[in-house]
Amino acid sequence: MAAILTPSRLIVVAGLALGLAACNKLGSGQDEMSWARAALERNDRIEVVAADQQTSTFTVRLKDTGELRTLRADQIVGGPPPATGREAKAGAQAASAPESTPPQPVPPAAQTVTPSVAANAQSSPGVAASGEPAAPPEPPAAQPAQRGEQAAPPPGGRVLRSGPGYTISAPSRATPVAARVEREPSTTSAAIERRHDPIICQGARLLHIDNRNLEFDGDAVTAEDGCEIHITNSHISARGVGVTARSAQVHIENSQIEGDSASIDASDGAQVYAASSRFKGMNRTFDNSSFHDLGGNVWN
Structure with a gap:
């Protein structure tokens, strides 16, 4: 025998469905806020000041300038922690090494070498950097x-x-x-x-x-x-x-x-x-x- 739903029973069933949906939404919102807060706290350049569950927003302070900003949870993107200065420098050198090309030789007539660079380029006092005997230094120009x-x-x-x-x-x-x-x-x-x-x-x-x-x-x-x-x-x-x-x-x-x-x-x-x-x-x-x-x- 089929059950007949009276108006009062329909109201009760609708209320239960809405309550379950609200609980699911609240649970998902709390999970999203928790994940976003954890992502913000991993950033050492900002400080989380406040969080609003209703509007899903965070108030953060920039440690460098002290400026306050408001961020929404859906604007936050997680990522790995930033590399240290030494690791970043080593990675940049490794990335640029294959792309670098050897410098083209400059004709001797167009070279302008300062005394400090010339001293570093020579391997010994009497031998040039290319292995050939160094040319004798030119006498200084006569002063007026x-x-x-x-x-x-x-x-x-x-x-x-x-x-x-x-x-x-x-x-x-x-x-x-x-x-x-x-x-x-x-x-x-x-x-x-x-x-x-x-x-x-x-x-x-x-x-x-x-x-x-x-x-x-x-x-x-x-x-x-x-x-x-x-x-x-x-x-x-x-x-x-x-x-x-x-x-x-x-x-x-x-x-x-x-x-x-x-x-x-x-x-x-x-x-x-x-x-x-x-x-x-x-x-x-x-x-x-x-x-x-x-x-x-x-x-x-």
Whole structure:
């Protein structure tokens, strides 16, 4: 005899079916959330802050920046833990080794080898990396006379004073103005200024003469009583004395000093420092004064 389902029994059966479906869905949702949380916790760069079972979302914090982000469970994809730095480097080298090709030889004329690379490429001091005898090193290029030559007395000159790194000499006769050699282009490009009166600096002052081309009828520049003068990138020509220093300091760099009577006249404890400059005329140093040759100076 067939069972007859009354409306009340239909409601009970439908309720049981819905309850079983909800339990199955809840169980699957919890399993998915548990799996997603385990996957997130395996990532050492993030921290799980909170989990919402109803919306299936996680709130995580990025450890590098501290930023908070919300992720859904269906957006999370599991994967193996990241390789360590040494394993990743070894894997990258192994993957790139078959693809790398040997470098093409470069013609000798186009090579530019630094001293450090050349030293590492040679297997011994006298043998090149290819096994052939190494070629003798080329001599260094000659430096300009303005910076590379050492102070030396001119032919027929008389040595007045010498010491470590410098020689002060007097020419056999005064060089006439008409016979002076033109100044080097690297000294100055300024226009010529002709003056009748000298430039005089007295007392505790600082005077800087830079990029000037000066010609004087008599003496040119005088520093006295504690004055400090810096002459740079300039050309000073005088019919008398080029630079006079008395109880003062004079610094000359990359300049040309000419004087028919003398290029330098230092006395009363004056200190004159010169580097990479050209002097034409006698260098007179008296009393306890000193001329400091810092290198690269030329006398003629």
